[in-house]
Amino acid sequence: MNIMTEAATEELLEKKMNAVPLKMVGKDVSVYYGDKRALYDVNLNVRENTVTALIGPSGCGKSTFLRTLNRMNDTIDGCRVTGSITLDGDDVYDPSIDVVELRARVGMVFQKPNPFPKTIYENVAYGPRIHGLAKSKADLDLVVEHSLQKAGLWNEVKDRLQEGGTGLSGGQQQRLCIARAVAVSPEVILMDEPCSALDPIATAKVEELIHELRANFTIVIVTHSMQQAARVSQRTAMFHLGNLVEENDTDKMFTNPDDQRTQDYIMGRFG
Amino acid sequence: MSTTLLFAILLVIAAVAYVLGRMRAGTLSQGRSSALHSRPNYYGAFVALVAFLPPLILVAIWLAVSPFVINSAVSDTFPEEVKGQSQAQQSLAFGMVKTIARGLPLLSEEEVRAVKQDPSSLQSVFAGKGFAVAAEAQSYMLDSAATLNAKSQTSRTVLAALALALSAAGAFFALRVVTPRFRARNQVERVMLWALLLASSIAILTTVGIVASMLTEALRFFSAVPAYEFFFGTVWDPRFAGAGASSSGQFGLIPLLAGTLYIGFVAMLVAVPVGLFAAIYMAEYASPRMRSLAKPLLEVLAGIPTIVYGFFALVTVGPFLRDLSAQMSGLLTGNYASFIQAQSVITAGIVMGIMLIPYVSSLSDDIITAVPRALRDGSLGLGATRSETIKRVILPAALPGIVGALLMTASRAIGETMIVVLAAGVAARMQINPFEPMTTVTVKIVNQLTGDLEFTSPQTLVAFALGITLFCITLALNIYALYIVRKYREQYE
Numbered sequence: 001m002n003i004m005t006e007a008a009t010e011e012l013l014e015k016k017m018n019a020v021p022l023k024m025v026g027k028d029v030s031v032y033y034g035d036k037r038a039l040y041d042v043n044l045n046v047r048e049n050t051v052t053a054l055i056g057p058s059g060c061g062k063s064t065f066l067r068t069l070n071r072m073n074d075t076i077d078g079c080r081v082t083g084s085i086t087l088d089g090d091d092v093y094d095p096s097i098d099v100v101e102l103r104a105r106v107g108m109v110f111q112k113p114n115p116f117p118k119t120i121y122e123n124v125a126y127g128p129r130i131h132g133l134a135k136s137k138a139d140l141d142l143v144v145e146h147s148l149q150k151a152g153l154w155n156e157v158k159d160r161l162q163e164g165g166t167g168l169s170g171g172q173q174q175r176l177c178i179a180r181a182v183a184v185s186p187e188v189i190l191m192d193e194p195c196s197a198l199d200p201i202a203t204a205k206v207e208e209l210i211h212e213l214r215a216n217f218t219i220v221i222v223t224h225s226m227q228q229a230a231r232v233s234q235r236t237a238m239f240h241l242g243n244l245v246e247e248n249d250t251d252k253m254f255t256n257p258d259d260q261r262t263q264d265y266i267m268g269r270f271g
Numbered sequence: 272m273s274t275t276l277l278f279a280i281l282l283v284i285a286a287v288a289y290v291l292g293r294m295r296a297g298t299l300s301q302g303r304s305s306a307l308h309s310r311p312n313y314y315g316a317f318v319a320l321v322a323f324l325p326p327l328i329l330v331a332i333w334l335a336v337s338p339f340v341i342n343s344a345v346s347d348t349f350p351e352e353v354k355g356q357s358q359a360q361q362s363l364a365f366g367m368v369k370t371i372a373r374g375l376p377l378l379s380e381e382e383v384r385a386v387k388q389d390p391s392s393l394q395s396v397f398a399g400k401g402f403a404v405a406a407e408a409q410s411y412m413l414d415s416a417a418t419l420n421a422k423s424q425t426s427r428t429v430l431a432a433l434a435l436a437l438s439a440a441g442a443f444f445a446l447r448v449v450t451p452r453f454r455a456r457n458q459v460e461r462v463m464l465w466a467l468l469l470a471s472s473i474a475i476l477t478t479v480g481i482v483a484s485m486l487t488e489a490l491r492f493f494s495a496v497p498a499y500e501f502f503f504g505t506v507w508d509p510r511f512a513g514a515g516a517s518s519s520g521q522f523g524l525i526p527l528l529a530g531t532l533y534i535g536f537v538a539m540l541v542a543v544p545v546g547l548f549a550a551i552y553m554a555e556y557a558s559p560r561m562r563s564l565a566k567p568l569l570e571v572l573a574g575i576p577t578i579v580y581g582f583f584a585l586v587t588v589g590p591f592l593r594d595l596s597a598q599m600s601g602l603l604t605g606n607y608a609s610f611i612q613a614q615s616v617i618t619a620g621i622v623m624g625i626m627l628i629p630y631v632s633s634l635s636d637d638i639i640t641a642v643p644r645a646l647r648d649g650s651l652g653l654g655a656t657r658s659e660t661i662k663r664v665i666l667p668a669a670l671p672g673i674v675g676a677l678l679m680t681a682s683r684a685i686g687e688t689m690i691v692v693l694a695a696g697v698a699a700r701m702q703i704n705p706f707e708p709m710t711t712v713t714v715k716i717v718n719q720l721t722g723d724l725e726f727t728s729p730q731t732l733v734a735f736a737l738g739i740t741l742f743c744i745t746l747a748l749n750i751y752a753l754y755i756v757r758k759y760r761e762q763y764e
Binding site for chain 2 (some may be wrong): 070072075077100101102103104105107108109110112114115116117118126127130131177180181184190
């Protein structure tokens with residue numbers, strides 16, 4: 001009886017979750033670095049206004065998959081992608097797609113904070129400037145302010161916008177990079193282990209920020225920390241040796257995963 | 272005993288000392304290497320160093336000092352009338368003695384006796400042995416030469432004995448010092464530290480020495496010609512000594528400096544855009560295959576001797592520009608007179624610019640490649656194109672390094688001589704037409720130092736004043752480059 005109810009609830013939940021439209025769809029995605037194959041036919045969907053966490057041991061292909069979503073792998077020599085990835089139904093690997101435009105729609109935050117060697121203001125204004133998103137200086141000021149507010153950094157830096165972005169602390173730098181990504185008004189934000197170079201307090205701030213960003217953006221985050229995946233995401237995908245092991249609701253993934261390997265990894269038996 | 276043989280023996284002693292030191296360490300530890308403070312090699316090295324270094328220092332000092340002692344002793348044997356002669360003649364006589372001393376061992380005893388009877392025959396006797404003597408010998412010279420040989424012989428023997436004794440004593444002492452807890456490793460490393468220090472101080476002291484020697488000569492020049500006439504004079508007309516009543520001539524630096532800066536400027540105008548664009552292509556766009564092919568080719572340019580560039584300017588670029596200008600003026604005015612001379616600022620500038628391209632591109636390429644990949648990814652990840660990324664992120668980040676590279680290139684341009692001699696001529700003129708010849712500081716330095724000139728005349732000494740001026744300019748450029756690099760680094764890192 002009890003089991004029945006649980007199954008029923010699950011079904012209900014599933015329906016509810018499935019009601020959320022799919023933002024990006026990866027179909028049979030394989031990636032090769034030269035002769036080496038890094039991903040094996042991954043089928044993974046990214047839901048709109050959802051935080052999707054990609055977990056798995058080092059070298060499992062989770063960052064590789066993340067970078068296929070906005071074609072950052074194009075910048076690596078000898079990297080080849082097969083299969084299809086769509087953004088709102090359009091294949092991002094279609095030759096007619098402008099990769100620059102794609103990356104404006106699918107922004108990225110990197111593992112190590114990488115602010116440009118410019119002022120804080122210029123860092124945030126960089127994207128809007130190259131994409132012509134602001135009509136005037138006042139407009140641009142507004143974009144910068146809003147982006148910094150969304151990244152929860154405004155109060156800390158509003159008096160020193162003209163100081164170098166590299167002078168901030170590691171956590172502030174990472175939030176600056178998030179503000180920089182937000183300023184372009186992307187639809188999807190990819191985060192590649194955004195907290196791995198940060199201390200716990202800065203990490204907590206970034207995680208809180210991810211929660212808030214979810215309202216406006218679709219987020220895909222690669223993380224090494226299972227706790228982090230559990231805290232920030234609604235959906236979790238587990239990679240192992242270039243294969244997608246399991247993709248599920250985060251709650252289910254961490255309590256009752258379908259796959260034995262997921263269970264082992266979460267329990268800390270490998271990885 | 273010759274110095275070479277002495278060195279060989281010292282080296283053998285050191286090698287033996289090394290083996291003994293190792294063995295002693297082995298015996299003391301009874302085979303348990305953990306009982307030793309350092310690995311056995313260090314004990315060997317320590318003993319070898321103590322056996323080798325002190326004699327080495329002794330030999331160095333002895334070889335530096337003993338010639339003075341011996342020479343003064345030999346000079347004392349000269350007859351009174353020679354001692355009364357001038358310094359120059361005495362040193363001439365001493366030179367003869369030294370030559371004879373080198374030749375004496377070649378003669379047999381009878382020959383020596385015969386030569387002593389008739390010193391004038393010495394020249395022919397030596398010539399028969401294939402040994403040339405400059406002038407006729409006098410009898411006292413033979414005695415002095417014999418003394419010189421004897422004293423040198425004694426000196427070498429004493430040195431050899433002392434050095435070998437010191438070496439053996441050192442080895443013995445060092446072997447006594449070795450105990451299991453002896454910190455041989457630290458001692459050996461301290462010697463290494465001193466060796467490193469010595470090497471770097473040699474480089475610094477050489478620089479100081481060069482500057483000091485230039486400075487003293489330049490000061491002699493400035494005692495003959497007032498400094499303001501040199502630094503602010505607008506006419507370069509050094510005249511050869513004795514050419515007229517006012518034999519000192521005019522030594523105005525300004526025309527030379529203007530020529531140097533003008534030609535350097537034209538060269539940078541050619542080299543900077545081409546070199547920088549080539550570097551950007553190599554670093555950001557070229558495929559690895561293209562890069563591995565094109566980069567060495569570009570750097571071949573850097574290996575070409577500048578005199579070859581000079582030929583290129585002289586036989587190709589100069590005539591080409593001249594003919595081109597003739598054609599152009601012919602088309603425009605109907606008068607086929609060339610307005611670019613074959614030797615001109617622009618010829619030298621273009622060819623020097625070509626020479627500098629590989630420096631600019633190679634240095635800038637390294638700097639651009641050193642910009643962290645994270646910055647590139649960050650910009651590309653925001654939807655910037657490659658060229659936007661380069662313009663707005665990579666070049667600003669690389670700017671301090673690039674500015675430094677450009678200033679280094681500029682000091683090369685200022686120091687360049689051969690191309691200018693062949694491409695822009697040697698006429699020191701003050702004008703602003705790039706199609707006319709001009710010349711540079713370095714060319715005039717060469718000009719003033721070649722030929723039969725007295726080394727004390729201002730005409731020659733001015734070369735040192737020019738040299739020190741050039742040195743100050745390049746030094747200032749380098750310091751400024753460092754300043755800029757530091758300033759930007761503070762801002763960007």
